[in-house]
Structures are given as structure tokens and as C-alpha cells.
Amino acid sequence: MSRETSLVSADWVTENINNPKVVIVEVDEDTTLYDQGHIENSITFHWRDDLQDGLIRDLISKEKFEALLSKSGIANDSTVILYGGNNNWFATYAFWYFKVYGHQDVRLLDGGRKRWELDARAFVTTVPTRTATRYVAKDRDNSIRAYRDEVIAAIGNLNIVDVRSPAEFSGELAAPAHLPQEQGQIKGHIPTAKNIPWSKAANEDGTFKTDTELKELYIGAGVDLAKDTIAYCRIGERSAFSWFVLHELLGVANVKNYDGSWTEYGSLVGVPVAVGA
């Protein structure tokens, strides 16, 4: 759990594009971007179609995760490099997901698709052929995943970090502003949550800020890093980004991603809600 083991640069990826131990995976909510052009030798996972159960609201089962990775040619000892658009939101979500199922060596491309594009690095449209493996996942690691009851119990007790934009936190918007504002749940935030938008952890080009800047960000906002922390957003992908910052880059123990997030919490009957800044 450190920047050295969890994050790679675009130069590192360029040097390892043909490394047989490395599997590069683009993860997005819009995989037409992959079709238009992607990093050479990368495959793609769709955040919903590949990683959501579809029938119930949950991660795919361990067996389905094993089948997905096996058919994608990812082995237990593969070095998996994740990247994507949206400042790596869905790639960090997949990173967290790979850790939930116990994958040892998974890393994130710093800056994702955006930094790669701004650098005018090459994209290809060729889809690689990979030899299937027999991937064996571990049981889910719930030490990094929060469920609704523990979130309610955390109010006023643990750090709750709302990583959405200030407008979503205050109740002005129900979703990020590139999405229609038509969600059914009420607006607002979990009481006692600190609003530390995910974007404050990133530079304008999508790369992460330095460890010193990141520590200052959370401590300066009143987060006691000695306490357990739960991060949430709307659907759990931006909070995976902030989980990645706290748990992987800063090496803070006991950080959980509440992937039910506001779409679950804001729909619960009778739970406390706060509005305003």
C-alpha cells in the first residue's frame, strides 16, 4: 500500500506494453472510447456490463469474477494495470474491486486516459487476443467495503468522507453535472460527513497530487486519520478514487468504500440526512 506499489506512470506503461506479465485494462462507463482508440495491448471492462451483477445490486460473484478474469487472460500472478476516462473514476473502482477479490498486483496508471491524451501518446484500435487462464479469486475482503448499517452507525463516531462535488453535498444537485438531474432519491448528505471532493486529490491533468498535499487535504478538512474512515459518493466510483488515495497512496489503515453510496443512502426510509454546506 504505497504510491510505489499502486501507481505507475505513463512512461512505465509505455515501457511495459509488451511485457507478458502485464495486462492493461481500460475500465469505463463508456467503452465506445476504447473502440475509438486505446493503449496498445489493452483490453476493456465495462463498469456495468462486466462488473455489476445485473439482477441484484452488487458486485459480480466470486465465480463470475474468476470467469471474467480467466477469459480475459489475467492470471493470479499478472500485474494488472488499470486506466480509464473520467479521471480514472471507474479504473479506481476496478482497482478497489480487484482488491476486494484479493488480486495481489494491481496498479493504476496515473492520470488515466486524460493524461495519456493530453500527452498526445499513441492509441490503437487493434484488440489483442489473449490466452485464457484459470483464475482463482479469494473470498471478498469486506475490510475495505462498507455496508449501509455500518455507515449509519458511523454517524458522529467515525470519519465519513463525502467525495462528491460541493453542489451535490449541499443538495443543490442530485448527480454530477454531466448527468441528467432526475434521480429518485432525495438530495443532501450523511450527517457529520466531511465534504472533501475527490477532485481535490487530483491535479488538473488527472494525475494525483503529492503525498504531502494529500495528507494536508484530509487533515486540513478535519479528518482524524487515526480513526476508521468510510468514503462515499453517488454510486461508489468516485469514492473508490478517494479510497485509493487514502488506503493505497497514503497507506491509511481501515478505510472502506461505501459503494452503495448516495443512491442507496438517499433512498433509505427514516435515516438522518443533512443539507447545506
Add this chain to the structure above:
Amino acid sequence: MKTCGATPGGPSLDGIDIAKQTIIQGVVLKAGDDGVPNGTPVGSAHIRLLDRDGEFTAELPTNSQGQFRFFAAPGVWTLVVQAPGARVEQQVSATQGILTDLVISL
């Protein structure tokens, strides 16, 4: 950067109830030698939407036609447009039910 509100450039509004939304949209075009958009769309530019306090609110890439769309709230917003070797900022005022449609020259 120049904008030209008289030449709307955002994506199609089919199926969107404009009255209920506060839409900021537009198209990013390459600038010609005279600084005026020359009609070539900039696909995969990155558009950031910052709120009145300069806080990040959303970001998306332009589509292959150079177009983008945000569903914002009424108020003053700043757009930051980034592409390889280029970055421009533009302030916009958005109103519910009235389309804000921009042509941004990069």
C-alpha cells in the same frame, strides 16, 4: 477564445425536457489563423465544469464531433477546456429552461 452564441453547436436535444434542466453545452472547434473557429471539431478535448467558487463539479471529453453537454444548476459556472498543448477558460451563466449553447475556439 471566441464564442458565438448565434451558432449553437451542442449535441442533439432529442428526448431531453429542456424546461426541467439547466443545460450548458457546445462544440469545441480548432481556431484558424485568424483565431476564428475553422470548423474542425476537436474530439477528445476535456471540459471541466467549475462552480462559482472554482470548485470542480464535473468533467467530460468531447465526442468525435467536438460536442459536450452538462446538466448544471442555475448560476455562474466556469468551463476549462483542455487538449494537447491547449487550455482555455470561459465563464458562463446558466438558467433553467434556457439552453446555454457555445462554440469554443481552441
